[in-house]
Amino acid sequence: MKSILQTNFSGIESLVMKEVKKPEVTPDGILIRMTTLPVVPSDWKREYNSNATAELADNLPRTIGIGGVGLVVGVGANQDHKLLNQRVLVMHPQGSYSEYILTTERQFIFPLPSSISDEQAAALTAGPGTALLLSHIINDSDADNIVVTGANSVIGLFLLQQLKHSQKRILPIVSPVSQSYFNKYQKKASYQVDNLPQLNGSSLIFDLAGSTELLLELRKQLPTSPITSIVITKNSEIMDLTFVHEEFDADNYRKFIQQVADGELIVPLDRSFTFDHVKEAQYYAKESHSRGRVLITLNKEETIYD
Ligand SMILES: NC(=O)c1ccc[n+]([C@@H]2O[C@H](COP(=O)([O-])OP(=O)(O)OC[C@H]3O[C@@H](n4cnc5c(N)ncnc54)[C@H](OP(=O)(O)O)[C@@H]3O)[C@@H](O)[C@H]2O)c1
Known part of the structure; x- marks a missing residue:
């Protein structure tokens, strides 16, 4: 074979x-x-x-x-x-x-x-197993705003479906070239880092894209928001970053x-x-x-x- x-x-x-x-x-x-x-x-x-x-x-x-x-x-x-x-x-x-x-x-x-x-x-x-892990972290948190990079990724689209009943304000970050694809699956508004709205209350960042550059840009707007990444294990340039990994269930x-x-x-x-x-x-x-x-x-x- x-x-x-x-x-x-x-x-x-x-x-x-x-x-x-x-x-x-x-x-x-x-x-x-x-x-x-x-x-x-x-x-x-x-x-x-x-x-x-x-x-x-x-x-x-x-x-x-x-x-x-x-x-x-x-x-x-x-x-x-x-x-x-x-x-x-x-x-x-x-x-x-x-x-x-x-x-x-x-x-x-x-x-x-x-x-x-x-x-x-x-x-x-x-795919959905990793998304479910993130959805549990999000639902268990007391954050008001959830910013998701790489929201059009396979895992991102699973995550947004799993969060459809969430009361939190979800802000998907999607690059311009991927926006029409994202809208095939999600009616939700999406953003780039430079047009994120003013956010009141506390925010958490969930990183599915793994771009250091994008996270550093986001950090300028949300300087105290912790980042949970499924891609970046550690990076000395990005403070308050936690890597998480799916445990198979x-x-x-x-x-x-x-x-x-x-x-x-x-x-x-x-x-x-x-x-x-x-x-x-x-x-x-x-x-x-x-x-x-x-x-x-x-x-x-x-x-x-x-
Ligand atoms: N920790 C875990 O348990 C676990 C488990 C499975 C997978 N992963 C990791 O999770 C990540 C996502 O997996 P996936 O299968 O969902 O990937 P995917 O469908 O290929 O999506 C990748 C995403 O990252 C975005 N992206 C990549 N480079 C970027 C950049 N420089 N700036 C902005 N956005 C960028 C892409 O945006 P565009 O489409 O617009 O380019 C896309 O939204 C992968 O890195 C994978 O290895 C982790």
Whole structure:
């Protein structure tokens, strides 16, 4: 079977598609034939940066990817046999960019109802879970104003949906080039740093964009507002900055799947590339403005979503 491997830290260009041995079902294993893989920023960040995760440097070559959607085609004797022939979302941080993956982690497998597509489900990886973490911090705070950078990002659009009943004043920061895209999903007004209105009361800044320059500009307007970032771990130029990271909770993913199936959670999708175009897909996602999640398909034609 084919796998996409990272062999060094020189970035996207060095990814290789390799023929590797297809895994065999073990007594504790669940074998999944993958159909749809998300292209997420952590994929290419790890390809350029040996410090992106603590364990990474010692573990090359590695199969890239952290999850995706597929069909269960084999279930070991000690596993849940009801999974056989089910379409599932699977979290697999050990590497998901393979035609088949074998996992023993039943709790990371989510059967999908027929009303959620492979594409919608795949885009739940590295998206609404992080947004939910931020929405809890926001709801638990006593701040009056919530300023969100990168509000048109995939995570930003999930976050704004999760905050739709919030009483706080939400101020999305969106660059001019992304505003009409943002308004396809959100009727809410959006701002740039230089046209933020006068804010009364206390404010918190939530950073989804990861631009130091943008945060330093914002700081001039909101000098005492703490910043919570999901991108910047630390930066000596930015005071009062806290990095937060999603802690995986399987119950949340069951809820997201149901919310999408019920039409309560909209998943922003951009376009898909085929498995032999993974590099192109990563360059596209990295270098374009965010217009929804980019995906890899292993069983369909390349598609541009509406
Ligand atoms: N901490 C965690 O648990 C966690 C989990 C998952 C992801 N993440 C991180 O969260 C970030 C967002 O992920 P995503 O998948 O939602 O990304 P995405 O859809 O690609 O969106 C990136 C956003 O950043 C904005 N942006 C990038 N550079 C900018 C700049 N210089 N100035 C202003 N805006 C800029 C983009 O604006 P335009 O579209 O207008 O260019 C876009 O809104 C990524 O960095 C990802 O690695 C963190």
